[in-house]
Amino acid sequence: DAMIGGFTTAAAFHVLVSQMREILGYSIDRYTGVGELPYKVFLYCSKINETHLISIGISFVSIFAIVLFNEIINPRFQKKFKFPIPIQFILVVAATLISYFGNISKVWSVEIVGLIPKGFPSIIIPDVFLMPNIVIDALIIAVVGFIINSALVKLYALKFKYDVNFDQESISYGLCNIVGSFFQCTISCGSLARTALVAQVGMKSQIASLISCIFMFFVLLFIGPLFQYVPTSVLSAIIIVSLKNLIGQLSTLAKLYRLSKFDFNVWIVSFLATMLLNVPLGLTIGILFSLLTIVIRLQNPKSEVLGQLPGTNIYKCIKIFKDAKEISGIKIFRFEAPLYFANAEQFKDKLFRKAKLNMNELKINSVKSDLCNHEEKEVEIDMGDRCV
DSSP: OHHHHHHHHHHHHHHHHTTTHHHOOOOOOOOOOOTHHHHHHHHHHHTTTGHHHHHHHHHHHHHHHHIIIIIHHHHHHHHHHSSOOHHHHHHHHHHHHHHHHHHOOOOOOOOOOOOOOSSOOOOOOOOGGGGGHHHHHHHHHHHHHHHHHHHHHHHHHHHHHOOOHHHHHHHHHHHHHHHHGGTTOOOOOOHHHHHHHHHHHHHSSHHHHHHHHHHHHHHHIIIIIGGTTBHHHHHHHHHHHHHHHGGGGGGHHHHHHOHHHHHHHHHHHHHHHHTOOOHHHHHHHHHHHHHHHHHHHHHHSEEEEEEEOTSSHHHHHHTTOOOBBTTTBBOEEEESSOOOOTHHHHHHHHHHHTOOOOOGGGEEEEEEEOOTTTTEEEEEEEEOOOOO
């Protein structure tokens, strides 16, 4: 979860920067590779004097309207009518009408969506002879796409308390890509921006995606020309606002630091690697570092003494929960890892140290063991009045 949190937060910043072209109204040289995000930010800053004031004005007005409705008006409106005002839809319709009748693309040089091709592409059987040339790139895309999908699914499953069948998810994406390959489609993959957007507007089930697909069907066949006048700055503003919750995961760092230093480090490494390098490398480094911490945790696991919270049957760490009190004559010791040969010695040392026991005080009375015949092993330990 820490790796997913750090990765998705950094990925949200990548999406944010990708929308700057429409927000600021000017473009920069295309670049993909190591240091992608810092380099793009540098290029945007170096050309800041080319900012298109009308585009940035439309963007700020759109952002202000969405935040106003989401944070102030809709919470009150929903108490009476049980559904929110679809401000994003209203904003797109209003901007489209203003763009069409005001001809802002020509008068003010505001970028609009432009011509939307009608119809579906023809069915073409994929050229299997290209496979030797693209198999490596295809495998990389498949692995990165699968991990990003899994990260998004798990993130929102935790947020909305869903049960997820990852086998079903994999089969669904596989079928989509197989069918899509006959229509020259791009790879089917979870979109960070769209996922954040649909979560923000309140979509809860697959019915919402079904309606979106039906709507896109009509756009491609019939009503596409109606949307060619939508200002791209409005669409970017909607996407940017939808990233609020993902970027807001930064606020969990203080709590994560108190709960687990390992998880905190995993979060930071995943975040910085994705921010400073790029998404695929950041994801790879995050996974590898997470696996490394698992090995370290197994060999040097966390241990603590538990105490009872007053008036409850709940036991918590006495160092973190100051109200937790130890029970007289009993020492409750928690060892947060499976016990095996690599950490057995540490288990013994930590147990005796936290229980404040001395090995010399233990008196072994008898040990009977026959491993070959699997006979019963009897160990009697005299610990006086102490009980662990």
